[in-house]
Amino acid sequence: MKSLAELQAIKDKMKDKVVIREGVSTTRVVVGMATCGIAAGARPVLSAFVEAVNEGGLAQTVTVSQTGCVGLCQYEPIVEVYEAGKEKVTYVKMTADKAKEVVEKHLKGGKVVTEYTVANCE
Amino acid sequence: MKELSLNILDITENSVKAGATLTEISIIENGDTLTIVIKDDGCGMSDEILKTVENPFYTTRITRKVGLGIPLLKMAAEQTGGSVKIVSNTNVATHGTTVTANFFKNHLDFTPLGDIKETIVTLIQGHPDTDFLFIHQTQLGEVKLDTRELRAVLEGVPLDTYEVIVWIKEYLNEQYQLLDNR
Numbered sequence: 001m002k003s004l005a006e007l008q009a010i011k012d013k014m015k016d017k018v019v020i021r022e023g024v025s026t027t028r029v030v031v032g033m034a035t036c037g038i039a040a041g042a043r044p045v046l047s048a049f050v051e052a053v054n055e056g057g058l059a060q061t062v063t064v065s066q067t068g069c070v071g072l073c074q075y076e077p078i079v080e081v082y083e084a085g086k087e088k089v090t091y092v093k094m095t096a097d098k099a100k101e102v103v104e105k106h107l108k109g110g111k112v113v114t115e116y117t118v119a120n121c122e
Numbered sequence: 123m124k125e126l127s128l129n130i131l132d133i134t135e136n137s138v139k140a141g142a143t144l145t146e147i148s149i150i151e152n153g154d155t156l157t158i159v160i161k162d163d164g165c166g167m168s169d170e171i172l173k174t175v176e177n178p179f180y181t182t183r184i185t186r187k188v189g190l191g192i193p194l195l196k197m198a199a200e201q202t203g204g205s206v207k208i209v210s211n212t213n214v215a216t217h218g219t220t221v222t223a224n225f226f227k228n229h230l231d232f233t234p235l236g237d238i239k240e241t242i243v244t245l246i247q248g249h250p251d252t253d254f255l256f257i258h259q260t261q262l263g264e265v266k267l268d269t270r271e272l273r274a275v276l277e278g279v280p281l282d283t284y285e286v287i288v289w290i291k292e293y294l295n296e297q298y299q300l301l302d303n304r
Contacts, residue, residue, distance in 0.1 A: 065248065
């Protein structure tokens with residue numbers, strides 16, 4: 001049974017970590033969560049990124065966040081990756097499986113998965 | 123939208139954008155009816171805007187308050203014989219918006235609720251600084267999650283901390299399992 005006491009234990013464990021985490025994130029993953037994105041399947045994409053980034057030990061350097069309509073509704077679900085000192089990468093027509101692949105190859109391996117980018121879609 | 127839980131996610135995003143500090147999401151199942159109520163304490167809408175939000179050709183691209191969200195919810199409700207009602211006001215003391223949608227579950231065109239747990243987790247992950255009160259009542263009992271209670275325990279640890287998100291997911295899973303086993 002999940003209890004608030006268990007949440008308390010998480011708090012005690014995280015209290016120190018929170019301080020460390022602030023300011024070190026160098027990569028931002030942003031998932032479009034407007035009506036167009038949600039209808040196209042952005043919810044499982046976001047969930048896959050959150051899980052893969054954290055389970056893959058990238059939580060210290062990568063943040064996953066949500067945004068509104070990017071303006072390319074026909075290519076949703078859209079995911080933008082911002083890395084310090086690099087050009088923004090826009091992934092289109094994403095799925096949960098593609099998200100896991102992007103975490104492995106791009107965020108961990110440093111290699112953009114060009115076949116899923118907007119440049120490759122037109 | 124393939125699931126009503128996606129409509130709920132979409133409509134609740136409007137509440138957050140309206141600056142809500144607390145958004146109450148209620149799902150009430152009673153016999154053949156399912157009612158969704160999304161009530162926020164955001165800035166509210168004027169009567170002029172309220173009149174236009176159901177119109178799919180009305181866009182607030184600049185302010186991004188509404189778009190296709192309400193028309194899609196309205197369609198999902200009306201195709202089951204149900205309806206959508208929106209009450210909103212911009213008064214300083216009582217501002218906020220309440221969207222109520224009624225569905226008939228046994229209608230052929232009823233969209234399934236889908237993964238509501240994932241919707242709640244997504245909302246909390248994306249908006250860890252605002253509060254959500256989620257209540258799902260069925261004839262078997264209810265599932266409830268109040269982020270204000272979690273926040274009080276967490277004492278400053280953000281709600282979007284991964285360990286917290288996992289806890290919320292597992293908590294909701296358990297609550298639904300308990301409900302199903304009754």
